[in-house]
Amino acid sequence: MLLQFSNSWNNYYGQINQNIIVIIPSDAKCVLSVGCGAGATEEELVKRGRHKSCELQI
Numbered sequence: 094m095l096l097q098f099s100n101s102w103n104n105y106y107g108q109i110n111q112n113i114i115v116i117i118p119s120d121a122k123c124v125l126s127v128g129c130g131a132g133a134t135e136e137e138l139v140k141r142g143r144h145k146s147c148e149l150q151i
Contacts, residue, residue, distance in 0.1 A: 106133075109136075122145065
């Protein structure tokens, strides 16, 4: 049961959210993410040239 929960959590929170990616301006240098899950979206933003990503998990 725990493994099943872990997989479903990772499938939802471990994915890159393209809806967020497209609304961040391409020249943004810093992103504050509140409720970031596993941080996959933030990691993708850093890869795309955002120099800082600050995450606050709630």
